[in-house]
Amino acid sequence: MPARPAPKRTRGVVLSGLLLTLALAVLAVLAGCGPTEVATPPAADRAACAALVEDLPDRLAGEERVEVEPAAYGAGWGDPAITLSCGVGAPDGFGPASSCLDADGVDWFGPDEQTQDNGSDVTLTTVTMRPRVAVHFPATYRGGPLAAALSDLAPALKRGLRVGTPCQ
Numbered sequence: 001m002p003a004r005p006a007p008k009r010t011r012g013v014v015l016s017g018l019l020l021t022l023a024l025a026v027l028a029v030l031a032g033c034g035p036t037e038v039a040t041p042p043a044a045d046r047a048a049c050a051a052l053v054e055d056l057p058d059r060l061a062g063e064e065r066v067e068v069e070p071a072a073y074g075a076g077w078g079d080p081a082i083t084l085s086c087g088v089g090a091p092d093g094f095g096p097a098s099s100c101l102d103a104d105g106v107d108w109f110g111p112d113e114q115t116q117d118n119g120s121d122v123t124l125t126t127v128t129m130r131p132r133v134a135v136h137f138p139a140t141y142r143g144g145p146l147a148a149a150l151s152d153l154a155p156a157l158k159r160g161l162r163v164g165t166p167c168q
Contacts, residue, residue, distance in 0.1 A: 036066065038074025041087020045131035049073045049086035052133070052160035056084065061141065061149040080138040082149060088134040091125040100127060100167030103147070104154035107167040118142050124150070129161035 041049045050072045058065050063078030076083045093111045100107040101115075107128045114122040122142070125134040135153065137146050 036068045036076045036081045036083055038068045038070065038076070038083055039085035039088050039134070040070055041073050041085075041131060045087035046073065048131055048160065048162075052086055052156060053084075055156040055160055057152050057156065060152050061145040063145075077149075078141070080140065082138070082141055083136045084153070085134045085136075087131040088125060089132070091123070091127070091134070094125070094127055098127075098167075102167070103150035106150065106154050106157050108150065109167075122146070126157065126161070128164045128166055129157060130164065131161065133157060133161070 053072060053075055056065075056075045060077035060082060063082065066076040066078065066081050068074045068076040068081070068083060073087060074083060074085045091109055091111065094109045098109055100109050101124070102108075106126060108124040109127045110122050110124045114120055119139055119142075121137060121139050123134055123136045126132050135149070137149070141149065
């Protein structure tokens, strides 16, 4: 009986290469699907921020809540995520002569270059409440969803934050 030739290793090498490629692709996707990061507030604001985050709605402008890090100090909704960070500093460009947007009794400030360009992302910051809260809206949420989100947030913000002098 003649000896059989040794099996070719080509199929095994190709299969190993495909498995490695697939594993790397899955890792790349999973790396991009991790929690969104939000700001960590100063120590003096952490208790108020943690209480606020617990009181935030599970849905915002119709979007489901998503994981953020650190979860105690912020929240996210949707994909791409609308993100809320509690305990942020004064927004760039805000001053005594700045105009504010009132949404259900909460005063918000957004930089002119963002608020005037409906095709760009926008970050709105509470300017009369402490600790301050910043909400980042990807451009896909401009218009009705942004207005709905501000309305959805207002009750929790008014319950959980100290209110200062309203904007003029």
